[in-house]
Amino acid sequence: MLYRFMVFLCLLLVSPVFATEQVKVDYMLNCQGCHLPDGSGFPARNVPKINDEVGKFLHVEGGRDYLIQVSGSAQSDLSSERLARLINWMLVTFSANELPSDFQPYSVNEVHQLRQTPLINVNEVREGLIKKIQELELES
């Protein structure tokens, strides 16, 4: 059994070049450079951690808007359609456990509207939201 598992592992390591799906390519080209492949970011240098975190923003007022208005989203060169798909994918991929039970994916229209007003004072807004999230976590 162990032997077969080892064989399987070896095969995994030598798997050939894979085609990458479009939403993943969008993540790689627009987010991964800083937020890293697993979404862990680099908090010591102010690159927010996404995995196990990003879904929490949907629990507090303003959080849903923030995820689109933050400069990395709003000012990316992605179309609103691709941005919506990317953010929905990131929420489900990196933070499924933190999503609200009534989670509604972003629509293209919603994303398009929100990104018309990108945030100027990102850090301030972010800190406010994180404070609200922490209060929510203390309550529960």
Next chain:
Amino acid sequence: MITRWLDNITEKSVRQGARKTSRRGFLQGVSTLLVGAVAYPLLPVFRQGAFASESVALQEEGDPNKCSYWRHCAIDGYLCGCCGGSSTSCPPGTVVSDITWIGTCTNPTDGRDYIISYNDCCGKGGCGNCPCQRDARDTPIYRPQNSNNLNWCTGSQADTPYHCSLSVVIGVRE
């Protein structure tokens, strides 16, 4: 004393091996490996490459230590291959910056677009060998995620001094 102990250990393990395995079992294992190796890439599973990993199946031509090498299509810096490392690994004494910028280059050998991670190697002063600046799809600095004109070492665990840059294939576009 020691040789006797070694003898005992060896004898024990060989006998145990003989009891537990058979020649057919060995053949079965090898066959499984062969069939598995052929069948595995055909399975309809999405495979995501690990960060900064290289694929063995990539077909390509060219010299990684020349600026004209296809993967360097959006690089801006010194080629690590000329600085004691390679195009995919940092020279000794430097640390790879995980935080980086990522672009795409067309591989002329197979005509496909590959996703390239241009990680900087940091911790030593500028290497100075093989300077190379090519700016395919590079964006102005106000779109930092797609700009090669940044010292990515400043945003990483490696810290500021910039030494050279890598060109690592991390995916391929469909």
